[in-house]
Amino acid sequence: MSKAPAFQFYVKDWLCDPELRLASVLSRGAWIDCLCFMWENSQRGKLTATPLKFARLISGSLDEALHFLNDMNDYEFGDIEVPLGVTFPLTEHECNVKVTITNRRMYADYKNKQNTRLRVKKHREKIDVTQKKQKCNANVTHSSPSSSSSSTPNKDIVFFLNENAKTNYRHTTPKTQKLIRARYNEGFTLPDFKTVITKKCSDWFGTDMEKYLRPETLFGTKFEGYLNESDEDKDGLARFLQRHQDTG
16 A cells, blocks of 8 residues: 555644744754654654764754754653663764654554554454355355255155145254255155155054154154065055045
8 A cells, every 4th residue: 555645744733842842943843854754664653763864864964963863852752762871962972873763643643554454454354264164165055965955855745744644744844854855865765755654654543653653753764664664454554545535
C-alpha cells in the first residue's frame, strides 16, 4: 500500500504547545523538517541519525543540529533517545552517535494502523481457512454415496412398510434413513427390503410381535437373517397377502 502524500498538521497544537513554544525558532524550524522526514520514513513517526546527518537533513551546521537536539531533550516537544552512557547536553564529541527522535502522535497513529492491518489480516486468514474447510466438507459430503439420502429409496421402502404393517412411519426420520442407507451400503436392494417387510408382516401381524414391525427392528443388523428365513408357513403368508388385499 502506497503512503499518503500528506499528513495532518494540528495547527492549534503547534501554536499552543508550551514545550514547543519554549524552544528556539531554529529548533521549531528543524522540527517541522524532521516531521516531514518522519512521515516518509519506513517506521513512521521515528527518525534515527547522527548529529552530523541531522545537520544535513535540516540544511544547517553541526552546532545548529546539536542545539535542536538539546532543545528537544530540555523541552520535551518530542521524545529523544541516545545510547547508554551518552549524556546531555550533546556536544561535537557526540557528532557520530546515533540519536532517535520520535513524534508521539505520528508514531502512535502508525502503530495503531499497523495493529489494525494485522488484525484484519488474521481475521481474513481465519475466514479463508473456515471457507476452505466448509468447501472441503461439502465436497466430501456430495461425493460420498453413503451420505446421500437421494441414492436410497427411503420413501418407497417406508411407504411399503406403512402400507403393509398399517403404520405411519416417516421416511424423513434421520434414524430410519441411516438404517436404510447402512443396508444399501451392504449391497441390499429395494426388492430385499420389500421381501423382509412382507415376511415379517406375515409372521408378526396380529400377534404380540406386531409392535416390532418398525424400521429399527426390520432394517437393523438382523436384516440379512430376516431376508434368508425360509417360508415355513406359506399358508400364513398367503393369508396375510389375502388379508392385505381385502383391506387395501
